[in-house]
Structure formats: structure tokens, C-alpha cells
Amino acid sequence: MVNRITIWCGSFCVSATTAVLWPELPSLNLVMTLAIGGGVLLFLSKCNFYFYSISGGKQTSWMKFVLIAVSGALIGATWMASLGYWHLSWQLPQSKIQQDVTINATVDRGGCLSGQKSVVNNQENRVHTQNAENIDSAVNAEYEKDEPRYMSYVVNVNAIDDIALKFTRKMALSHRLTSTCLHNGDKFTATVKLKPAYGTLNPVGFNRQQYLASQEIVATGYIKHLHIEAVVHNHSVRHNISVFITTLPLDQMRWFQALLIGERSLLTKDDWHTIGQTGTAHIFSISGMHLSIIALTVFYACSAFIFVASSIIKRKNAFINLRRYVLMTLVCSTALYVMLSGMALPVVRAFVLLVVGIGFAVFNSVLRPFHMGVFMLFTCIVLFPLSLLQASFYLSIGAVISIWLLNWRFRFQAMPWYKALFCIQLGVSVVMAPITLLWFGTASTIGIIANLFVLPVITLVLPVALLAVMAGYYIPTSLDFAIWVLLKIDKVLGWLLTCLSDAASWPISAIHFYPTTGSILCLLFAMLLAILPRWRYKWACVSLLILPVTLTFIHSSPTRWFVNVFDAGQGTAIALTKGEHAIIVDTGPMYNAEAPLASQVIPAFLKQNNSEHVDMVIHSHGDTDHAGGKAALSAWLDTKGIKPAWISPIDGCERGKVINWQGLTLTFLWPEKGNLEDSNAMSCVIKIDDGFHSVLIPGDIERASEYAILHAEKKRMAAGIKGRTNGTQENKSNVEQTAVRADVLIAPHHGSKTSSTDIWIQRVSPDVVLYTQGYENRWKFPSQSVFSRYQKYGVRQFTTSEFGFIRLEFTEGGYIVRSERKDAQNRWYLPSYTPRHLVSSESEVKKEENF
Structure with a gap:
């Protein structure tokens, strides 16, 4: 009996664990089939047992154990699929997203424990610790970048707009610090703005969306107005003991809080390090x-x-x-x-x-x-x-x-x-x-x-x-x-x-070190074989299983080059890599005096790809959504002893400048020489070309700069033609077509409707356009009018909010576009969301905010 139960439970566990890798949940019909099949097989295994018992057989058939194992596997898959559907069954209604709603909720965790207004640390600053599983703080939000002091709560919501929920839902809410501080167990009523549980997704770094799913959190948002008169304080014994500890004359008070009651929000960044x-x-x-x-x-x-x-x-x-x-x-x-x-x-x-x-x-x-x-x-x-x-x-x-x-x-x-x-x-x-x-x-x-x-x-x-x-x-x-x-x-x-x-x-x-999942699984299996007693070919098998990890240290082919567009939220960060060399174009945003993308994600990604030799750092302009990570990246480069060239619109970026780098040609198209203005209009515009394919990165230029670039290119190329030919109309049209022509275009100004004019799209004539923008950003980038314009010209379009990190691989034979959400981490618990305004009605389009 014990062996049968162990086999069934073991098969259940193995099958359930595979749900972590499922790209999507099985259909409901398939789930029902799995459940019925598992029950039937379990029944047949029981019949098989009684048959052998009646026949007097000393040993049961191996078929019985197979039936038990398959039954456990089917039930395990059914269990996880059912839980997956239950978790995804409640999604924030479209009418509630980014709208003012009133909720009745109870603070589950993250509330004030010590009686002090402490700032909840950003989770992404803790990505390199080995205990991210206990992090109680929710996540940083875009709307907090101007006010760093806030509390973050995980709450159990019982009602929305006076409509009682059938099941309590967990949400992560941020709240600017006021005179009222909510504690764990407190009941409150508040006006909030909500959005689905979401997050940026890159090959390395903290996976916020997966964390939210693991905590059963279905929505995030912030408290606009807390109805103080409706707060019912319910201070627990844990809170009272926390306050008691703060009154003691202890130098290591924050460590006592962490060790005795599990309150770790008082630990500093240096403590975590x-x-x-x-x-x-x-x-x-x-x-x-x-x-x-x-x-x-x-x-x-x-x-x-x-x-x-x-x-x-x-x-x-x-x-x-x-x-x-x-x-x-x-x-x-x-x-x-x-x-x-x-x-x-x-x-x-x-x-x-x-x-x-x-x-x-x-x-x-x-x-x-x-x-x-x-x-x-x-x-x-x-x-x-x-x-x-x-x-x-x-x-x-x-x-x-x-x-x-x-x-x-x-x-x-x-x-x-x-x-x-x-x-x-x-x-x-x-x-x-x-x-x-x-x-x-x-x-x-x-x-x-x-x-x-x-x-x-x-x-x-x-x-x-x-x-x-x-x-x-x-x-x-x-x-x-x-x-x-x-x-x-x-x-x-x-x-x-x-x-x-x-x-x-x-x-x-x-x-x-940032290995792949497959190589680590091979390494763990190699360790298992090494622990087992000796047998023939044991060490040969161990050596073969270690091989995938050792191959990760080998540099990629020097004939291929990559443009890596990070999912930076409402910001831009791009890494151009070839072999062990790299160029960074923009370093992403900074929120709450922190730049996790530049301090953690970019360095980790470069190390993972063996491309830590950064030769240049180019900032299209000085806005914090593009250059917010400058100081953080500079600090990392200093620790590595790397001294790259720093280029910006007022230092090194000027029209006509050409740099040959690792067999690629970097052509600077804007601004004009002698520019002293660091702004959207004077963003550094770069074209990267290998002789076969090209990428155009225009920063945050708008229509006036687009016209200026096209006009300057037309004048330059016309002058060149006049000196070499009679200036036939055919030659002029060919030159105009190839002056700023690129296979891939990073959308100017994140897809703002003040950019990407018709003439610009025609002259660039891209096959692919990438929008670097945040999910549900308040400017509604990319604009629906711009999206429709590219669609009219047959351009394939990708948004980082929907596709996550995007990697373009270039070879002489062509190029490949891969995304993190649709390819590398295509998981059922990491659903992608198309920007709502791109599928909204025409009447809603006219209400777009000006930027």
C-alpha cells in the first residue's frame, strides 16, 4: 500500500511541477478528459490488485504500477490546470482599468509594523539575494517617480464599487505616506486606480509578473484617496511586539525585527547586499x-x-x-x-x-x-x-x-x-x-x-x-x-x-553567472549521478551533462550581431552586441532614485551573453526615461575597469559622423554639428548598418526633426549626385530611398502622435518597427493614429509592453525577431496584454492626451 501511494503521489508531483513550463493551459475539455482518465486508471489499478489477490499471485503485475503512475500524472496535471483557470478566472474588467473605483479591503501584509513611516524597498533591488520568496513589499510604480516615500500593501479586496465579490481577491496597492498608516489586519475603504497584475519581462532580473502570480495577486494599483473615517484599526499582537522592540535600546534593532517577527522592510540596501x-x-x-x-x-x-x-x-x-x-x-x-x-x-x-x-x-x-x-x-x-x-x-x-x-x-x-x-x-x-x-x-x-x-x-x-x-x-x-x-x-x-x-x-x-534553465537541469542531473555509487560509464555521462554549462562561456559567432531592446517600462534601453563587444544606446528610466535596469539587468544580460566589453555608451538625450541609468551604469563600468566613450547630443553626436565598429557602420544623422541643446528635438539619431541590413534608432525626435533630417539628407545626396552624374530623376529617387532606409526602426518618441509622419515612414521604409513603452502608460503610447499609419504601410509592429524584451539577430542571410513573452518565456501565468487604446473605438482615439 505504501509503495502504491508513493508512486501515485510522486507521479502527481512530477506532473504538477511541469505546469511551470506550460505555454498555455489545456482546454477545459482536455482538463475534464484528464480528470476522468486519471480516475478510470486508478480504478483499473485497484481492480488489477484484487484480481492478483484472488488468483493467489505473490507479485502484482507491472501494469498495475504503470496504471497508478499514469493516474497520478493525469490527476496532477488536472489539479494544476484547474488552479490555473481559477487564478485567471477573475480579470480586472475593462471598465475598471485605470478608472477611479472604491474598494473595501483588509491589509494582508506590508502594513506599518514598527509604528514608523518606513519606505518599502523596491523588490528589484533585492534580485540578487537568495530569499526573494519572502519579500512582502509590492512593486514600484510609474506614478511614484516624483514622490519616493510611500508604503506598499498587499490587500484582500472584499468589494468593488459596493459590489461584493464572491471570492476575496488579492491586490498590491501603493500609498503615499500620510498621517494615517495602515497596519496588517486593518479594514479600510479607499478610492483607487487599478490595472492588471503585470510587469516588465527581460531575460535576466526580477520577474515581477511571475512573483505576483505566485502570491495570487490579480491586480495592482495605487490609493488615490483613503477614507480615513472608514479605517478600522485592528492592531495585532505582532504589531504591538514590533512597536515594543523599537522602544528597546538596541543597536541592531532592525535585525531583531527580521529575526523575531519577520519584518524586513527596515533592512537597508547594504544589509541585503x-x-x-x-x-x-x-x-x-x-x-x-x-x-x-x-x-x-x-x-x-x-x-x-x-x-x-x-x-x-x-x-x-x-x-x-x-x-x-x-x-x-x-x-x-x-x-x-x-x-x-x-x-x-x-x-x-x-x-x-x-x-x-x-x-x-x-x-x-x-x-x-x-x-x-x-x-x-x-x-x-x-x-x-x-x-x-x-x-x-x-x-x-x-x-x-x-x-x-x-x-x-x-x-x-x-x-x-x-x-x-x-x-x-x-x-x-x-x-x-x-x-x-x-x-x-x-x-x-x-x-x-x-x-x-x-x-x-x-x-x-x-x-x-x-x-x-x-x-x-x-x-x-x-x-x-x-x-x-x-x-x-x-x-x-x-x-x-x-x-x-x-x-x-x-x-x-x-x-x-546567468545560465540557461536547460544547462542548470543538466548540471543538477550530473550532480545526482556523481553522488550515486560507481557504475560503468558514470563519469563519461557526468562529463556530457556538464558540457552545456561550459558551452555558455563560449562567445557567440563573430559574424552575427544583435540588437537587444530591453523591456524598460516607459523608457528606452538598447544593447548592440557582437562577439564580446557591446554598445549601449540609452540606459533606461530611473524611479525613486533607483535605476534597476542599468544597475542590474543590463550588466547581468551582458555577462550572460559574454559581451561585457562596452566600447560606447550613447544617450539619445538627457531625459530620465532614456538617461536615468547613466550614473548606475557608470558605477558598474568603473568596477569592471571599463572606460567606454560617452556620446550625447551635445558631446560627440553630430550629423555626418561615421564610426566603424566590429565590422558595422554607425552613422550619426542628427543633430547638426555644434548643437548645444539636449532635448527631444535634438535627440541623437543613429543608423547601424552591416552592408546587408540596418537599424535606425531616432530617440525622441518629433515631426520637425524628421523633416529636418530628411531635408538635410536630400540636400547632401543631391549635392553628391550633382558632382558625379547629371542628376537624373532615377538617381535622385534611388538616393532618397536609401538615405535613411532601414530594415528595423525604433519608433521615434515611443510612438507619439507628434512623430512618425507619413513621409518619414515612406523614406525609412522599415519592415519592422519597435515601440519602447510601458503598459498602460498615461500618454497612451503608441498612438493609435501612428499605429494605424505603420499598419497602412505593411510594417510589422512590436510593443515592449506586449512582447517584453525583443532581440534582433542579424546575419548575411537575413534577420530574426524574437521576443521574451512570445518565445523565450511563453508561459500561461505570464499573459501578454495588447494596449487597450489600440483596440478601442474611434471615439476614444480622439480623446488622446497631448504630450
């Missing part, structure tokens, strides 16, 4: 490890009580009753800790697994670790299916599996404890490195040593600090003693964090 570089982020984020520390503390405390009680009470039955009471105490104490931690998913998941394990122990069910592990994994997927989209799921499962495999292979229990501890830490760190690289692009090289020192200290400190805080909070007479204890712990934490900060500053503290 320190724990990320040293591989200790999981220690300072409440997770299953912390729950196990509390559980072990309670268990050993109760074991002492059992020992004393068993020596007094000699009866065996009494001892068994005491054992059950201890397990009940263990469950209750860990449940209280889960509530104190803010019900973070990793802690809740660990608590559920703890309850499952205790349940087996209470009912005296003896299972092998493998069977227990498969059943626990099955429980996690059934209860928390969307956690499959989070890094925490794979980090937690990977750590448990690696410990189990290593212990099975090397028998750590037979070693001295110190040797076993070191071997486990070493093995887990090595096995987990590929997973952390896949999710975060970073793996700590000193994490093995750091964890050997930090983990024992935190294991001893956590229960003592938690008891001291609880005693000081609930027993006022013990406050002085509790403060004395916490001050001692504060000194220990200060010393520990100083050591970690020093270690994080070492150049070798971490490696940054």
Missing part, C-alpha cells in the same frame, strides 16, 4: 529553518520534563500519554510562532509538514524517509500550488533532497558530529549553488564558511531572544532582565554582522 554576498540571507529571513529551531527548543525542553515525569511515573501508559501531550505542546508553540512571523509562506509550509510528521508519529505509522518525503511534497503542492512559481519552493525542496541523498550515500550518522556538520554544509552548498544561480544569478563562494559560523550562533540566539522579548512584553517586572539579555545578544549580533560585512566586501565573496 551583505547577506546576499555571504549566502546567509536565508538565516535572516524567517523560514522553515527558524521554525525547526523553535520546534527543537520546545521538544528538548519537554523531553527534560518527560524524563523527570517518567522517573516518577513508572507506568508505560502514563509515559505514552505524556508523549502525546508533548507533541500537542510542540504543535501549539510552533503555531504561535507561525502567527508571530506574519504567516510567511515558507513558515506555514514548514508548519504543515511538521504537523504531517507528528500525525504519523501519533498514529504510530512507520514510514521510510523517502516515502515520507514524497508524501510531504505532495501535501505542499496540493495546499500551495502556486508556490511552484517561487524560488523558495525549489530552494527548500532542493536542500531537503540533497541532505537526504548525501546522508544515504555517505552515512553522516557514522561520522563525528563536527565532521558530519561540515560535510552536510559543504554538500548542500555545492548542490544548491546551481539553483541559486538559476533564480538569482548569484552564488556565494564563502557561504560554506559563513554558515558554519552564523548558523550555530543564530540557533542559540533565536530562542533566547524570543523568550526575552516575550518576557519583557508580557511580564513588566522582568523587563530589566530581558533588556540585559537582549543587550548581550545585540553585541553578539553586532560582532557577527561586522564580520559578515567585511567578508561581503571581498572580491571573491560571490560569483555572478
Whole structure:
């Protein structure tokens, strides 16, 4: 029976996990077929079992196990497809998008815990930490770029415009800081503006849309007006304890908040860098490890009580009753800790697994670790299916599996404890490195040593600090003693964090590598084979599986060149790459004094493509949506010792300038020589040509600049013709056609209706036009009139808001256009949205805002 259940649960888990890679959900008819098929196969396997039992066979047929496995796989696929349809079933109605709506909601997380108006850190600044799964802040928004101080909440919405929802929906809302600060559990009424849960999508960096889906968040927005009179404050014990901690004279107060109650919004950017570089982020984020520390503390405390009680009470039955009471105490104490931690998913998941394990122990069910592990994994997927989209799921499962495999292979229990501890830490760190690289692009090289020192200290400190805080909070007479204890712990934490900060500053503290999913899966399978006992051709297979990772270090063919258009929201960032060399054209926007695209995404992308030799950085003009990342990119280039040429409309960009770069020709078409104006009209216009194909990048020029460029080109080419020929009409028309002709055009001014005139489109005559614009941007770029104009001339059109990152690959034989949403990351939980105004009625088009 146990083997059959394990096979069914294991097949269920494998099938359900594949849902992460589905490009789309199966049709409803197919889902029904899978469900019925799974049930029928399970029934047939049961009939097969009884048939062999009646016939007296000692062994059942292999067919029974096949039926059970296929049944589990079908039911697993059905489960995930059903959950996928349930998640996508509620979409924000078109009439509610970007409109003022009134909601009744309850703050789920992200509220003020410490009683202070703290700024919620941008999630994308934490992309390189190893604990992004616990991030409670929502996302930065376009509308906040002028006001950086805001709070971000995840709320449970019960009603919209007085219409009660059948099911509560989660939404992420931002709110400018006012005198009223919402706390977790507070009920409120507010006027908000909403849009579907969405985000930029690039090959590297934080995937906001996937994060929102994993948190069951179906819409994002901001609070325009909070109805203060309708706020019902419901301050929890967690909030009160947080406020109590802030009153204590602790130098490391923010770390106590993170360790004891899971409040991490007070951690600074430098704090996240320190724990990320040293591989200790999981220690300072409440997770299953912390729950196990509390559980072990309670268990050993109760074991002492059992020992004393068993020596007094000699009866065996009494001892068994005491054992059950201890397990009940263990469950209750860990449940209280889960509530104190803010019900973070990793802690809740660990608590559920703890309850499952205790349940087996209470009912005296003896299972092998493998069977227990498969059943626990099955429980996690059934209860928390969307956690499959989070890094925490794979980090937690990977750590448990690696410990189990290593212990099975090397028998750590037979070693001295110190040797076993070191071997486990070493093995887990090595096995987990590929997973952390896949999710975060970073793996700590000193994490093995750091964890050997930090983990024992935190294991001893956590229960003592938690008891001291609880005693000081609930027993006022013990406050002085509790403060004395916490001050001692504060000194220990200060010393520990100083050591970690020093270690994080070492150049070798971490490696940054951005492999493909396929190569990492091959590497993990190679590690699995390496752990297994020796067999023939073992190391040959391991070598072949390592090969895909090693190939990622090889530079791309020098005959191909790429134009990489990043999904920068309402901004522009482009990387021209060929071999190991690159040119950056615009560095994207800056929000809230941060430029995550320039500081994280562009460097990571260049490293992933082995193109870190940046020869030039060209800014079309100085607006923050194009040059907002200048300082961030400059800082990164300085750390790499790279000194590129910096070009802008007032420094180096002038009409007639030609640069030969890696076999390509860069021709500068605008502005005129001697220009001193840095504006949209004087944007740096560049044409990139390889002799076969070309790309035109015109910045934010508008119709006047388009006419000026075409006129200047006509005059120049006419003068050239007059000097060489008689100036026939045929020669003139050919020159006019090829002067600014390009196969690919980056739409001027993001597709504004003040640009892309008919004559411009005719002269450029592009096959493809790309719009760099943000989803639901307030200027409604690209303009529908411009979109229709390109459509009239048969130009293929791509918007970064719908297609995400776009890559153009050029060879002598042609060029290929690939997008992140439609090709590389085509997933059911990452749907793309066409700008609404492009499919709206003509009456709505006339209401476009002027820009």
C-alpha cells in the first residue's frame, strides 16, 4: 500500500511541477478528459490488485504500477490546470482599468509594523539575494517617480464599487505616506486606480509578473484617496511586539525585527547586499529553518520534563500519554510562532509538514524517509500550488533532497558530529549553488564558511531572544532582565554582522553567472549521478551533462550581431552586441532614485551573453526615461575597469559622423554639428548598418526633426549626385530611398502622435518597427493614429509592453525577431496584454492626451 501511494503521489508531483513550463493551459475539455482518465486508471489499478489477490499471485503485475503512475500524472496535471483557470478566472474588467473605483479591503501584509513611516524597498533591488520568496513589499510604480516615500500593501479586496465579490481577491496597492498608516489586519475603504497584475519581462532580473502570480495577486494599483473615517484599526499582537522592540535600546534593532517577527522592510540596501554576498540571507529571513529551531527548543525542553515525569511515573501508559501531550505542546508553540512571523509562506509550509510528521508519529505509522518525503511534497503542492512559481519552493525542496541523498550515500550518522556538520554544509552548498544561480544569478563562494559560523550562533540566539522579548512584553517586572539579555545578544549580533560585512566586501565573496534553465537541469542531473555509487560509464555521462554549462562561456559567432531592446517600462534601453563587444544606446528610466535596469539587468544580460566589453555608451538625450541609468551604469563600468566613450547630443553626436565598429557602420544623422541643446528635438539619431541590413534608432525626435533630417539628407545626396552624374530623376529617387532606409526602426518618441509622419515612414521604409513603452502608460503610447499609419504601410509592429524584451539577430542571410513573452518565456501565468487604446473605438482615439 505504501509503495502504491508513493508512486501515485510522486507521479502527481512530477506532473504538477511541469505546469511551470506550460505555454498555455489545456482546454477545459482536455482538463475534464484528464480528470476522468486519471480516475478510470486508478480504478483499473485497484481492480488489477484484487484480481492478483484472488488468483493467489505473490507479485502484482507491472501494469498495475504503470496504471497508478499514469493516474497520478493525469490527476496532477488536472489539479494544476484547474488552479490555473481559477487564478485567471477573475480579470480586472475593462471598465475598471485605470478608472477611479472604491474598494473595501483588509491589509494582508506590508502594513506599518514598527509604528514608523518606513519606505518599502523596491523588490528589484533585492534580485540578487537568495530569499526573494519572502519579500512582502509590492512593486514600484510609474506614478511614484516624483514622490519616493510611500508604503506598499498587499490587500484582500472584499468589494468593488459596493459590489461584493464572491471570492476575496488579492491586490498590491501603493500609498503615499500620510498621517494615517495602515497596519496588517486593518479594514479600510479607499478610492483607487487599478490595472492588471503585470510587469516588465527581460531575460535576466526580477520577474515581477511571475512573483505576483505566485502570491495570487490579480491586480495592482495605487490609493488615490483613503477614507480615513472608514479605517478600522485592528492592531495585532505582532504589531504591538514590533512597536515594543523599537522602544528597546538596541543597536541592531532592525535585525531583531527580521529575526523575531519577520519584518524586513527596515533592512537597508547594504544589509541585503551583505547577506546576499555571504549566502546567509536565508538565516535572516524567517523560514522553515527558524521554525525547526523553535520546534527543537520546545521538544528538548519537554523531553527534560518527560524524563523527570517518567522517573516518577513508572507506568508505560502514563509515559505514552505524556508523549502525546508533548507533541500537542510542540504543535501549539510552533503555531504561535507561525502567527508571530506574519504567516510567511515558507513558515506555514514548514508548519504543515511538521504537523504531517507528528500525525504519523501519533498514529504510530512507520514510514521510510523517502516515502515520507514524497508524501510531504505532495501535501505542499496540493495546499500551495502556486508556490511552484517561487524560488523558495525549489530552494527548500532542493536542500531537503540533497541532505537526504548525501546522508544515504555517505552515512553522516557514522561520522563525528563536527565532521558530519561540515560535510552536510559543504554538500548542500555545492548542490544548491546551481539553483541559486538559476533564480538569482548569484552564488556565494564563502557561504560554506559563513554558515558554519552564523548558523550555530543564530540557533542559540533565536530562542533566547524570543523568550526575552516575550518576557519583557508580557511580564513588566522582568523587563530589566530581558533588556540585559537582549543587550548581550545585540553585541553578539553586532560582532557577527561586522564580520559578515567585511567578508561581503571581498572580491571573491560571490560569483555572478546567468545560465540557461536547460544547462542548470543538466548540471543538477550530473550532480545526482556523481553522488550515486560507481557504475560503468558514470563519469563519461557526468562529463556530457556538464558540457552545456561550459558551452555558455563560449562567445557567440563573430559574424552575427544583435540588437537587444530591453523591456524598460516607459523608457528606452538598447544593447548592440557582437562577439564580446557591446554598445549601449540609452540606459533606461530611473524611479525613486533607483535605476534597476542599468544597475542590474543590463550588466547581468551582458555577462550572460559574454559581451561585457562596452566600447560606447550613447544617450539619445538627457531625459530620465532614456538617461536615468547613466550614473548606475557608470558605477558598474568603473568596477569592471571599463572606460567606454560617452556620446550625447551635445558631446560627440553630430550629423555626418561615421564610426566603424566590429565590422558595422554607425552613422550619426542628427543633430547638426555644434548643437548645444539636449532635448527631444535634438535627440541623437543613429543608423547601424552591416552592408546587408540596418537599424535606425531616432530617440525622441518629433515631426520637425524628421523633416529636418530628411531635408538635410536630400540636400547632401543631391549635392553628391550633382558632382558625379547629371542628376537624373532615377538617381535622385534611388538616393532618397536609401538615405535613411532601414530594415528595423525604433519608433521615434515611443510612438507619439507628434512623430512618425507619413513621409518619414515612406523614406525609412522599415519592415519592422519597435515601440519602447510601458503598459498602460498615461500618454497612451503608441498612438493609435501612428499605429494605424505603420499598419497602412505593411510594417510589422512590436510593443515592449506586449512582447517584453525583443532581440534582433542579424546575419548575411537575413534577420530574426524574437521576443521574451512570445518565445523565450511563453508561459500561461505570464499573459501578454495588447494596449487597450489600440483596440478601442474611434471615439476614444480622439480623446488622446497631448504630450
